[in-house]
Amino acid sequence: MASEKILESKKQVVNQITDRIKAASAGVFVDYSGINVADDTQLRRELRAAGVEYTVVKNTLTKFALKNVGYEALDVHMEGTTALATSTDDVVAPAKILCKFAKDHENFKIKAGFCEGEIMDENGVKALAAVPSKEQSLVNLMYVLQASTRNLAVVLNQYVEKMSEPATETAEA
Secondary structure, eight states: OHHHHHHHHHHHHHHHHHHHHHHOSEEEEEEOTTOOHHHHHHHHHHHHHTTOEEEEOOHHHHHHHHHHHTOGGGGGGOOSSOEEEEESSOSSHHHHHHHHHHHHOTTOEEEEEEETTEEEEHHHHHHHHTSOOHHHHHHHHHHHHHHHHHHHHHHHHHHHHHHHSOOOOOSOO
């Protein structure tokens, strides 16, 4: 009887991880061993502020979830201490925050990840982290649009000024 309850509990966890991965636009698996409580708390706070869900996961249960989603290639990374960070909105946020954290904490390692259906190794996650965030991309786009409009306004203003100048006679009588 007790083993049935345990099995059912584990199935629920697998289903929760499966649903979480399916709903995520991006996710990153990390080895969090060797970080202290204060650093972990700060990391969790930063991830939460960015809308990223971060939890410690059991490797064996996560392997079942990965199989359910079709990400079996990530199984090789399910060893040691593992945490999963996922985002439904911003594909760059988990990678960017975790890679920055890993640079400052030598024991914290990026394992692998996924982004919009594609599986990434550690280098892929680092490459994703180098992409500008959604907000930065929007700022860049607005700057380009604003610069084009500003340049058009300057050209039109110069044209109006030139047209409003009094005509000068070049021929002498």
